[in-house]
Structures are given as C-alpha cells and as structure tokens.
Amino acid sequence: MRSEHNTASKQSYGNRAALPMRPASQVMQLDRLGSFHQSRLSFMRTLVRRMVQENWQIKSTIFDLDTEGYGTAVYEVQAKYGTYSYVLFSHYLDPENRNDRVIANQWDLTMALCEGTVGAEQLEFLRTNVPKQEAGRVDSRVLVLSRGNRSGRTFEYVVDELAHGRQPDIDVIAEVGYLYRTTAAYGSGKLGMADWEKVRTKHRDFNRPFAAEMFTCFMLRHFSLQHTDYVAAQRKPETAVSLHNDIKRYFGIGNSTGLGMAPFLINHPLLINQWIEQRETALARAVDAGTDGVTSAMLEQFRVGTARVIQHLGEIVTGDSQQNISNGLVRGELQELGQWLVNEGPNIIANHYSWAELVLYAETNWRVETQEVMNTMLIELYPELVDELEEQMSVDEDQHLVPQMSLADLKLLIEDKYDWALAIDFAEPAAQGSFWYRSEEKMEPRLGQTHIDMGMEKQMPLAIGRMVRECFDEICVYMTEFPQQDVAHFILQQPNFSGAISRIQTMAQSHYGDIRENLVHADVLPIHLLRCKLSFFGVSKFDPRSRLWVRNTMFQGAPLVSDFDKPFLDDWQFPIKPVLGATPDSSTA
Amino acid sequence: MKVSRNELTATLKKAFEGLGFSVGDYQDAAAMIIWSQMHGFDGLQQLQDALPFLNDCLCLHAKLIHNDDHQALLDGQGSSVLLSGSQTVRLACALARQYGSSRVRLDNCHNRRLIIQRLASAAASHSALVAYWVEGTTAIKVSIGPGAKRPDYGRYVVQDAVADQSLLIFAGADLASIDQQFNDEIALGIQTEAYSWDAMVDRYDIMLDEGIEIDESLWYELDTLVARVLVESTDSSRAGAGD
Numbered sequence: 001m002r003s004e005h006n007t008a009s010k011q012s013y014g015n016r017a018a019l020p021m022r023p024a025s026q027v028m029q030l031d032r033l034g035s036f037h038q039s040r041l042s043f044m045r046t047l048v049r050r051m052v053q054e055n056w057q058i059k060s061t062i063f064d065l066d067t068e069g070y071g072t073a074v075y076e077v078q079a080k081y082g083t084y085s086y087v088l089f090s091h092y093l094d095p096e097n098r099n100d101r102v103i104a105n106q107w108d109l110t111m112a113l114c115e116g117t118v119g120a121e122q123l124e125f126l127r128t129n130v131p132k133q134e135a136g137r138v139d140s141r142v143l144v145l146s147r148g149n150r151s152g153r154t155f156e157y158v159v160d161e162l163a164h165g166r167q168p169d170i171d172v173i174a175e176v177g178y179l180y181r182t183t184a185a186y187g188s189g190k191l192g193m194a195d196w197e198k199v200r201t202k203h204r205d206f207n208r209p210f211a212a213e214m215f216t217c218f219m220l221r222h223f224s225l226q227h228t229d230y231v232a233a234q235r236k237p238e239t240a241v242s243l244h245n246d247i248k249r250y251f252g253i254g255n256s257t258g259l260g261m262a263p264f265l266i267n268h269p270l271l272i273n274q275w276i277e278q279r280e281t282a283l284a285r286a287v288d289a290g291t292d293g294v295t296s297a298m299l300e301q302f303r304v305g306t307a308r309v310i311q312h313l314g315e316i317v318t319g320d321s322q323q324n325i326s327n328g329l330v331r332g333e334l335q336e337l338g339q340w341l342v343n344e345g346p347n348i349i350a351n352h353y354s355w356a357e358l359v360l361y362a363e364t365n366w367r368v369e370t371q372e373v374m375n376t377m378l379i380e381l382y383p384e385l386v387d388e389l390e391e392q393m394s395v396d397e398d399q400h401l402v403p404q405m406s407l408a409d410l411k412l413l414i415e416d417k418y419d420w421a422l423a424i425d426f427a428e429p430a431a432q433g434s435f436w437y438r439s440e441e442k443m444e445p446r447l448g449q450t451h452i453d454m455g456m457e458k459q460m461p462l463a464i465g466r467m468v469r470e471c472f473d474e475i476c477v478y479m480t481e482f483p484q485q486d487v488a489h490f491i492l493q494q495p496n497f498s499g500a501i502s503r504i505q506t507m508a509q510s511h512y513g514d515i516r517e518n519l520v521h522a523d524v525l526p527i528h529l530l531r532c533k534l535s536f537f538g539v540s541k542f543d544p545r546s547r548l549w550v551r552n553t554m555f556q557g558a559p560l561v562s563d564f565d566k567p568f569l570d571d572w573q574f575p576i577k578p579v580l581g582a583t584p585d586s587s588t589a
Numbered sequence: 590m591k592v593s594r595n596e597l598t599a600t601l602k603k604a605f606e607g608l609g610f611s612v613g614d615y616q617d618a619a620a621m622i623i624w625s626q627m628h629g630f631d632g633l634q635q636l637q638d639a640l641p642f643l644n645d646c647l648c649l650h651a652k653l654i655h656n657d658d659h660q661a662l663l664d665g666q667g668s669s670v671l672l673s674g675s676q677t678v679r680l681a682c683a684l685a686r687q688y689g690s691s692r693v694r695l696d697n698c699h700n701r702r703l704i705i706q707r708l709a710s711a712a713a714s715h716s717a718l719v720a721y722w723v724e725g726t727t728a729i730k731v732s733i734g735p736g737a738k739r740p741d742y743g744r745y746v747v748q749d750a751v752a753d754q755s756l757l758i759f760a761g762a763d764l765a766s767i768d769q770q771f772n773d774e775i776a777l778g779i780q781t782e783a784y785s786w787d788a789m790v791d792r793y794d795i796m797l798d799e800g801i802e803i804d805e806s807l808w809y810e811l812d813t814l815v816a817r818v819l820v821e822s823t824d825s826s827r828a829g830a831g832d
Binding site for chain 1: 590592594595596603611612614650652653663672675676679680682683686687710714797798799815816817818819820823825826827
C-alpha cells in the first residue's frame, strides 16, 4: 500500500525534500472524509491556541438579565489586534417552539459578534434585528450572527442541582455534553454582515477560516456557563453554588448540522482541497518524523492518547445504532493497538519500528474510522511540526479556464484526474436516484428522490461526477470533427460547459482535487460531507440523527476564559469525563 | 439598502440561474456585475438596464462567424456581454497564445462596459488585453497588462459617431505590442475622461468596508428571479432535510 503513496510531492519542510503524502484516490473517498476527526489544525483548536497564547481579555460590560435569566448581555473582547463586542439576547421560548432546524424562527438565545465597542444606538439596532436572525438585516460592523437553544435534558437539571447546593452528576452531563446548542452561525457577509475579505484583511484576530464563527460559539459556551450559575443563584440565593471548574470545562456547546453545510464542500473545492492538503501534510510530517524510530516518551504519549480515545468513544451516547456499532468496533481496534503498545513497547523502540509501519498495518487490518482516529493521534504527537500549518488554511478560490488548452490535452486531463467520475455508470437508475435542491423555506438545501419528489428541474449543480461525464462525452463528439481544436473554440459551440471546464482545469492543478463520490446516487450519505467539514471545525461526539443531519459538541474540554492566563497543554481533544479535584485549579468559580 | 459583496454575489448567481444561465455563465456574470460596481463602473445600474432584455434573451451566446488565424469575428446575437463576453475574451487569449497576438470583434452585443472584469480576469492568467468600443459620440479604451489587477480606462471623443454595437478585443503577451497594434488600426480622439487605478481601489475599499449600496427595487427584483430556482416546500420535501 505504501507504494501507492505520492512520494513525488513537492511538499517540503525543514531539510526534508519530499513527504509521503497519501494519494487523492485514497483520501478523497467520501467514507474516509466522513471518518475524519478533529486535529491540531481544526479551527476550534487553532482559535483556542491563539486566544490562550495572546491572552485575550474578555469581560462582560452589560449583564442585564432578569431573575429567570432573560435580557441582554454584552461582552467586550480585547484581542491582540482589535476590540470586539459579543452581544447576546436571551428570550423566553415556549418549549413547543424550540426547533433546531434552519426553518425555525424563534430561539432561546440570539447573538452577534461585532467589530469595536457597541454604543447605545447600535445596541438598539441589534436588539431589533438580531433576534429575527434571517428575517432581520444587520450591517458590515457585524462579523457573525448566531442563535442557540437550551438543552431540555441538562439546563433545568443543572440549574436545579446548583440551586440546591449540589454539583450535577457527571454521568448525566456526559449524555449530552452541553447546556445550549447552536443551530447556525452565519458569517461571510450574509444578511449584510462584513465580507470574509474584510474580516480576513482588517480583523487579523479572525483571519483564519471560520475563526469568527468559532469564536461566537466559544462565547456562547462562556455565556451558558455564567448564565447557569446566574439563574441558579437567582432561584435559591441562600443555597446555590457555582459549577465546579472541571465540570465547566467538560461542558461544550451543542451543535446541530444539517444539509445546509453539504453544498459548501462542493462549491468551495479549492478551499476544501487546501484544508485536506494541510491535514495530510501534517500526517505526512508525523509519519516521516517517525522514520528513524520512536522514543519511549512518544510511545507512552501515544499509549495514553489511545486510552483516552477509547474512553471518549465509550462515553458517547447516541441513539444511532450504526454509530454505536462503529464506535464499538473502533474501540475494539484501538484496544488492540493499546495492548500492542503495552506488550511490545520495548521491542518497538529497540527495533526502530516506524509510524509508517503502523499506518500500513492499520490500513491493511482496521476500519477506515480507526485509521483516521489513529492518524489524528499521530498528528497530535508533533505540535512543533504541525502547528505552523494553521496559517495555510486559506486560499484564493478563483477558478480559471485555460482557453488555449487543446481538447486532446483536456481529454487526457479528465481521463487522468477524473477517472473516478468516468468510472460511474450514470445509465444505472440508482446512479441518478437523488437530486439536490433549494427549498423556498429559507432556501434550505434538501435532497430529493428522482421522479418522486418535485423540483428536479431546479436541481443544484452538485453532481460533479455527472457534470464531468457529460462534458467529456461532448468533447469526444466535438473532437471527431475538430480533433485539433482548443477549449476556446469548443466553448463557442458548447458554452454551457465553460463552468465544468473551469473547474476541471483548476482542480487538476490542486493536490487532492474534487471529492470522489457520485453525490446524486440514490444511496448517497450526505452525513459524510457534514462530518468532514465538522472535523475541520473541530467538533466531537458525533450523534447522527439520520443520514441527513448530525448533532455534535463544540469546545467540550476546552479551557475556560479564566484559564487563558494559566499554563496550557493544548490537549483537550477527545474530551472525557472529569474526575473532580484531579487538577490543581479545579476549585469552584 | 446596503448588502455585502458575498451576499450580492450569492444572490446574483441564483438570479442569473433563474434567468436560465448555466453554471459557468452565472459565475462569470455575477463576477462582472460585482467587479464593475465595486470599481466604479455602475455594474448594478447596467444590470437594472439589462434585466428586461435578459428576461427575453433565451441565453444566446456569441456565434463564431469567421476565424482566420489571429483574427475572428463573432456575432453577439443581440445578447448581453454577460453571456458573450467570456467567450470573446477567451477566444482572443487562445488565439494570442497560438499566433502571438489576436484581434477579435464581437458584433451586435450589449452592456459592453461589463467586459472590464473579464479583461482583468484574463490578465491574471498572464495575458495583455485592450478593449475598444464606441458609445454614441465617445469611444472607450480599456487596457490591462499581464498580471495587473486593475485596468487603465479612458473615454475619447469620436469624430464620426456611428450606431455601432460592436466590441473589439486585442490580446497578446505584452501590453506595448498590442497597444501598437491598436494604434495602427484606431486613431483615438481627444481624451475626455480617465479613471485612475487609485480611484478604483478607493471605491473598492469603501464598499468592502461599508457594504454595497443597492436600490431596494432592484434587490427585490433579484429576489423574484432567485425564487425561480427554489422549490415549493411540502411535508414530503421536509423529509429531504432530515425531518
């Protein structure tokens, strides 16, 4: 299997000329992308590193809530390069109206991240518009708009326990992992907000992809912890206690992600390629660093990490039987790994065993998800080789058509780079059994069944494989008459293929290219697309609710704002239940 | 009202899709409008003027009438540069790569000012381009060198006004040689207006920072076009979102 790896890659670092990058044919399979887990390069991880390293100062300037916890909160954020305001409105919401779908129009909390400080006039403007979310309008001073709903399972329980002077049961918290969950975080210029280019160039604190959106979710977590303490204290001031800091760290923010995220991966192929290329570079650097053998300290770190992931997976509660089975199988294979590390540790060191051999073993013997968990753990071992890649996650997304390219060359290019698309038999009914469309309800992307659901004539152009096939076939027909012709002349005759050719020529220059899947197959699993993007966000505890949407947890295990000025290990991945009092700073707040 | 660039881009793409544009066309068309607006060339006004015609245009593209080595003649079929502009510039660039330089004329086309974004895009791929057209009594010349981001734009007096809906594109590897080619063919009158690169950058920065002003009636008109690509929501369709 190693012989397939692309050792001709131009990736380089330090004095290493070439790295063993995995080939696109392996990495860009949808089931593998859907098995990715968060890594050191995930956006939550990099944001937390930045906040802690730069010791961002976050203080509430307005905390105007009534005894039930409804009202307004404003936090001022002093980051390295600028000042920002996080403005939050807490509303009463009838539980009957609590809905995580994008089509909802009421929420428990609505919030906005703004540039600079917010004055009284702007606050009133935000109070009018932010609670409306998509039905409102904001302006370019706003970077992110978001909302959240409280957890029906934990919020009241935790408040009640604290009000009575008790800490909540960790096992109850472990089943959910959060007090509030966010259902959307809009940025990049939506609803009148600041463009991504403005954020990237004028607000350097958030110049990495989705950094402002992730920060908004982090602040929701911060508020949710303060809010819970506050409501408990209001309810029974004579007995109430604050949440234990270790429990606070174990609370994340819930997230529900549906199909809306899926088209993003198809419509931003260069960006996705960039993210994957950086992650693969990180893995290649880790594997390469182990070429000459691994040390006992590193082996011990790897063993501890393995045990942690086993515990983490064992603590996930999901009603999805497939996910449960998968978690169990991955745990079993990781236990095999852990046992091998214990039993063979001395031999591994003495025989100069390399990570490459372990990766090869995993690829041959273990499930794809186990392989990707292990890859994440390998990346974790080498922060000094990996972390600098966090600055490489952005890319110019322009696609350029090369009009002078001969059709003969373009045909060869498609045969080489899109062989996976040409291998799909679109004459098979199941191969076109689905279609993607936008609903009139908030333009929500939906997946329809061909010849059953309405709207096929308005389908979104997400079937890249089919588009390539159609383009290829037309080129072949055209070339029978004009074999020497170029792309410019072909497009004069077939103008509707200019988009396809732009994409093909552009992505052919990239390292990993397009996702290799027929996304209109009857059995397509969009949840893999969601999981791929969510892994780059840095979420954990995937809880699929169907093949179309997934619940997960953000920032669970991350440092608290009050931890920013303390020593930081950056090891909050794969969160596990805390043992109260196990850390030096585990006192109650 | 003000909208962001990303928001306007997304709306324009869907609106053009609603008009029947294909993927490549609606991406290029949205880019042309946005670029023109943000650099001071009234892209939104041109769009507003063009929409009644785009509704009836059947998405006609340019048709190749004649191609003799480095020269070509295209018929825009009365359509907008939003549909024929990309084809024209790409043909000019392809011929220039093959023959060293090229001259392509697109007849019978509209909204020619929108071509400037396509020139800037082609320049990013190391082509030099000059575009020329006549609007009543003034002629417009736009030139851009390989790798440059923003073009030189000038308006000139035309002595003999002609009712001409053509657009002339010269392309080559360097700006000096195709400028010479242009000057050999066309004698410009007195320059009446020049628009500097700095002025374009200033406008762009302001709109990026504060948003793009758009007439509400145009915004709602675009919304109605966007609605054409949306599908009615039913209980069954909600199942396709995970319900």
